[in-house]
Amino acid sequence: MTDFYTSASSQAHLNLAITIASRVLKTTLTGWRGRLITIFWIVLVALATWSGATACKAEWQAYDAGEAAVIVAFSDWRAAYGSDPWRPVDLAAEHPIVRHLPPAPGRALAAGVSDAVGTWAAPANYHQRELEGRKGELTPLGILFGTLDLAGLVGVAGALLTIALGFDGISAEKERGTLALHFANPLGRGTFLLGKLLGVFAVVCCTLWLPLLLGVTVLGATGNIAASWDGLTRAVLFMLIGLAYLMFWTTASIAVSAMARSSAASVVALASLWLVVALAAPKVIAAEAASRHPVTASALLEEKIPALRAQSLVNYRKKVTAYKNGHHGATPKGVDAARLRLAYYDEFFARIDHVTAIDKTIRVAREHSLQTLAALSPTLVYQLATAELAGTDGARHRAFIDAVDAYARELRRWPEQRLITGIDTRPTWNELPPFNPGNAYAKTDLNRAFRHIGILLVLCALAMLAAWLAFLRYDLRLQGA
Amino acid sequence: MRYFTIFWLELLQATRDVRAGLVIAVASLFFVVAFTQGNERVGVTASAVAVSTAKNRQAWLAQPPQNPHGAAHFPVLLAKPTAPLASLVAGADGILPGHLVTDAHRLLPAKGTSAADAPFAQAIGTLDTAFVIGVILSLLAVLAGSDLVAGEKERGTLRLTFANPVRRNRWLLAKIAGRTTGFLVAVTLAASLALMIAGGVVLGPSGLYEGMASSAPNDVMGRLGGFLFLSAIYLAVWITIGAACSVFSARVASATLAAVVLWIALVVIAPRAVATIAELGDPIPATSPARMAIRVEEVRLRRQQEAMVETLKASGGLKGAGAITTTEGPAAVRDIIDAAAARAQAKADAPIANWRERQLTKLDAFGCISPTSLYFRIAAGFAGTDGQRHHEFLNQASAWRSAFLERLNRLEDRGIAEFSDYPSVAPFQFKETASQRIWIQQSASVATMLCMWLIILLLCFFRFKHYDLR
Numbered sequence: 001m002t003d004f005y006t007s008a009s010s011q012a013h014l015n016l017a018i019t020i021a022s023r024v025l026k027t028t029l030t031g032w033r034g035r036l037i038t039i040f041w042i043v044l045v046a047l048a049t050w051s052g053a054t055a056c057k058a059e060w061q062a063y064d065a066g067e068a069a070v071i072v073a074f075s076d077w078r079a080a081y082g083s084d085p086w087r088p089v090d091l092a093a094e095h096p097i098v099r100h101l102p103p104a105p106g107r108a109l110a111a112g113v114s115d116a117v118g119t120w121a122a123p124a125n126y127h128q129r130e131l132e133g134r135k136g137e138l139t140p141l142g143i144l145f146g147t148l149d150l151a152g153l154v155g156v157a158g159a160l161l162t163i164a165l166g167f168d169g170i171s172a173e174k175e176r177g178t179l180a181l182h183f184a185n186p187l188g189r190g191t192f193l194l195g196k197l198l199g200v201f202a203v204v205c206c207t208l209w210l211p212l213l214l215g216v217t218v219l220g221a222t223g224n225i226a227a228s229w230d231g232l233t234r235a236v237l238f239m240l241i242g243l244a245y246l247m248f249w250t251t252a253s254i255a256v257s258a259m260a261r262s263s264a265a266s267v268v269a270l271a272s273l274w275l276v277v278a279l280a281a282p283k284v285i286a287a288e289a290a291s292r293h294p295v296t297a298s299a300l301l302e303e304k305i306p307a308l309r310a311q312s313l314v315n316y317r318k319k320v321t322a323y324k325n326g327h328h329g330a331t332p333k334g335v336d337a338a339r340l341r342l343a344y345y346d347e348f349f350a351r352i353d354h355v356t357a358i359d360k361t362i363r364v365a366r367e368h369s370l371q372t373l374a375a376l377s378p379t380l381v382y383q384l385a386t387a388e389l390a391g392t393d394g395a396r397h398r399a400f401i402d403a404v405d406a407y408a409r410e411l412r413r414w415p416e417q418r419l420i421t422g423i424d425t426r427p428t429w430n431e432l433p434p435f436n437p438g439n440a441y442a443k444t445d446l447n448r449a450f451r452h453i454g455i456l457l458v459l460c461a462l463a464m465l466a467a468w469l470a471f472l473r474y475d476l477r478l479q480g481a
Numbered sequence: 482m483r484y485f486t487i488f489w490l491e492l493l494q495a496t497r498d499v500r501a502g503l504v505i506a507v508a509s510l511f512f513v514v515a516f517t518q519g520n521e522r523v524g525v526t527a528s529a530v531a532v533s534t535a536k537n538r539q540a541w542l543a544q545p546p547q548n549p550h551g552a553a554h555f556p557v558l559l560a561k562p563t564a565p566l567a568s569l570v571a572g573a574d575g576i577l578p579g580h581l582v583t584d585a586h587r588l589l590p591a592k593g594t595s596a597a598d599a600p601f602a603q604a605i606g607t608l609d610t611a612f613v614i615g616v617i618l619s620l621l622a623v624l625a626g627s628d629l630v631a632g633e634k635e636r637g638t639l640r641l642t643f644a645n646p647v648r649r650n651r652w653l654l655a656k657i658a659g660r661t662t663g664f665l666v667a668v669t670l671a672a673s674l675a676l677m678i679a680g681g682v683v684l685g686p687s688g689l690y691e692g693m694a695s696s697a698p699n700d701v702m703g704r705l706g707g708f709l710f711l712s713a714i715y716l717a718v719w720i721t722i723g724a725a726c727s728v729f730s731a732r733v734a735s736a737t738l739a740a741v742v743l744w745i746a747l748v749v750i751a752p753r754a755v756a757t758i759a760e761l762g763d764p765i766p767a768t769s770p771a772r773m774a775i776r777v778e779e780v781r782l783r784r785q786q787e788a789m790v791e792t793l794k795a796s797g798g799l800k801g802a803g804a805i806t807t808t809e810g811p812a813a814v815r816d817i818i819d820a821a822a823a824r825a826q827a828k829a830d831a832p833i834a835n836w837r838e839r840q841l842t843k844l845d846a847f848g849c850i851s852p853t854s855l856y857f858r859i860a861a862g863f864a865g866t867d868g869q870r871h872h873e874f875l876n877q878a879s880a881w882r883s884a885f886l887e888r889l890n891r892l893e894d895r896g897i898a899e900f901s902d903y904p905s906v907a908p909f910q911f912k913e914t915a916s917q918r919i920w921i922q923q924s925a926s927v928a929t930m931l932c933m934w935l936i937i938l939l940l941c942f943f944r945f946k947h948y949d950l951r
Binding site for chain 1: 503507511514518521522525526529530532533534536537540556558560572573575576577578579580582590592593594596597598599600601602603604605606607608612616617620624737738741742745746749750752753754755756757759760761764765766767768769770772773774776777779780781784833836837840841844845848854857858861867868871
């Protein structure tokens with residue numbers, strides 16, 4: 001101990017802090033608590049890695065099977081008409097085409113909304129509100145139990161285990177009576193605090209972050225994360241966000257430990273903080289954002305669509321009557337009929353857009369609200385960030401719904417336009433208009449990821465400031481001494 | 482009498498302890514949030530169901546006279562009412578569709594999931610009463626039990642106690658019973674306090690009242706009784722797990738750490754792992770090929786139907802027939818086609834239905850490894866927010882649609898050209914399963930929970946016999 005302080009007095013504060021940190025690292029890693037938590041965490045990471053890989057593989061299998069079935073179904077459907085004359089309405093209303101959302105690029109890392117929302121849609125309705133093929137609908141019980149993924153593991157269990165590693169970082173020294181002894185030497189409080197923080201953070205990195213890195217590496221090596229620049233970016237950012245998140249909990253643990261009179265009080269305060277911040281706040285905030293900006297209930301919108309259709313049909317019939325009047329009572333056929341139907345579809349879709357535009361605005365406001373309120377809970381920031389990185393956030397799902405919605409309209413308009421250009425044959429699969437999934441396949445948004453990391457670092461800095469201010473006035477003496 | 486005194490002293494100590502105050506403060510805070518948000522959640526859904534159903538009914542009644550088959554084309558909205566205890570247990574309701582719309586020629590899929598509109602909120606989960614009890618209070622419960630024996634040992638009072646003629650197992654039983662009762666008293670106080678703070682929302686409109694409106698009040702009370710009974714056993718299980726950690730440890734610190742590790746394993750990890758293990762070697766099948774196959778089959782059958790109708794027309798069998806008969810054939814033809822469509826649907830859905838059954842069996846079996854997964858499953862069952870009630874809704878809605886179409890099409894078959902008696906078609910009314918039946922359905926699971934409790938208790942007794950008192 002003497003060497004420790006004499007050397008520290010002649011060196012920079014940072015070196016002294018590093019010395020304290022290395023001591024914390026050594027004693028914790030070799031202690032029973034560090035070993036138990038490491039073993040426990042490795043088991044959890046192995047389970048979550050395996051779970052992520054299984055889910056990813058199952059989703060790809062279902063996607064491939066679905067995509068292969070579309071071409072077969074379309075060919076069967078085409079054959080079912082035999083030599084019947086071609087009618088555009090067959091494609092508009094009777095086609096068997098289904099469009100599939102490919103599994104998110106980082107599905108193995110973070111499940112996000114994957115199991116709650118569907119994976120495919122039949123672009124036949126006038127307005128798509130949701131996808132089908134929801135896993136949750138098939139196994140509500142499975143959904144009730146939740147999904148095991150690396151992001152969820154770090155978000156909840158990782159935070160708790162970080163607390164378990166750091167809750168007595170300072171208070172234990174006080175309880176053992178060694179705290180006052182340290183400061184009998186020329187050691188600044190800030191240096192001591194920094195040393196403790198670095199030490200516990202190093203322990204957290206070795207105990208929790210390194211096994212996590214191993215899990216992500218295994219996922220990459222087994223092909224569950226795309227072997228591309230985009231896949232690598234997502235994996236690296238996932239690890240960085242994990243590091244920033246664990247750093248927040250480390251700082252919070254040291255801060256509370258620097259304020260608490262005893263380790264028992266520290267653990268109670270930190271457990272309460274964890275319950276509120278990691279477990280309750282994300283749920284409350286997400287529900288609050290949804291209730292602040294309620295979208296029209298699906299049943300209510302469904303109720304409006306027949307009326308919108310009826311209004312458009314009135315105009316369509318008027319145009320048909322006008323045509324008949326101008327053509328000696330002849331019913332419109334061929335190109336003329338196609339033009340009238342096209343005008344009807346355009347009017348109907350414009351009416352739907354007018355009604356749904358309100359919901360689109362509300363959804364944007366809700367997203368903004370969620371992102372703003374998320375700053376209140378680092379766990380929610382972490383969950384949002386990892387879901388965005390993995391592509392399992394609501395935005396990708398919504399973008400795909402919009403794309404299918406646009407495609408459904410295309411499948412109604414396209415045959416009519418084709419007829420107008422003089423093509424009057426049943427289309428083959430290759431002739432169909434291409435499906436444009438739009439933003440559903442967007443690449444990683446680095447700006448958003450770094451913004452989330454920034455928020456977590458700001459929260460870390462605030463916690464560190466609180467720890468420093470509290471420790472400045474911390475009573476070093478043993479209770480009752 | 483001696484053991485009753487131990488029980489009583491433990492109860493008094495548990496209620497006077499600073500931790501009882503912490504339990505009351507934490508539980509009441511979370512209960513207030515859960516009650517308020519549960520009430521709002523159910524209120525929004527219930528109001529949307531009421532308004533959309535009323536509008537749809539109004540539109541049905543306002544139709545002009547038309548041929549019966551034309552009336553059968555009206556899209557009737559069949560909405561699922563909110564579950565009796567939905568404000569307490571959100572369960573799987575958010576990811577299950579809330580309504581379906583009838584179609585004269587095909588069975589349309591149910592729609593309207595909350596998850597579609599708020600997917601992230603759904604993925605994160607809901608802070609409902611079941612979550613407060615199942616996750617938050619279980620942590621407090623296991624911590625409350627973790628110093629039961631080790632605490633006495635550290636204080637040195639354990640040897641003192643057994644210097645008297647006290648039997649170890651009876652003493653332990655009295656202590657666990659006292660601690661459990663004290664904890665449950667604190668939770669009851671917290672719930673009552675939360676109820677007062679939240680203005681009794683959970684009992685008012687959109688809360689249990691909403692459930693009572695859709696089913697008999699006795700049934701709601703029966704379900705509520707089941708939920709409360711289950712919650713009490715569940716918390717007792719966690720206090721006993723805490724006591725078990727204490728009996729297996731010499732120090733409070735190690736008992737507490739073991740209790741927290743067990744809690745993470747059984748509450749945070751096990752239920753999720755169960756779902757993954759259940760899918761091992763049996764991944765979720767692709768659901769879209771079934772939909773596409775049914776769609777193609779519909780076109781084939783319609784062409785077959787058209788051919789049959791043409792043959793009948795050619796033979797003069799449809800002379801003087803009504804609109805539906807001349808386009809879709811007589812009842813006999815329609816029945817053949819409907820039966821073929823139902824067979825095609827069943828064939829296409831079979832792999833998915835089989836997978837679902839296998840999955841349910843596995844989840845039922847594996848779910849028992851964690852009291853939390855068991856608790857959530859039974860709680861959703863009592864609340865009516867599980868898959869079972871949803872399937873009951875789909876069955877009832879499908880039966881209503883069949884009867885609706887059957888009636889209108891038969892009118893046409895009887896040669897009635899115009900239908901205007903719209904009020905005679907009674908609106909769809911979902912019949913809730915009686916609470917007695919729910920109790921019977923859940924009895925095996927509740928018994929499993931009780932067995933779990935008993936096994937942990939026996940484990941405590943066995944270990945405590947050889948516990949070093951020094």
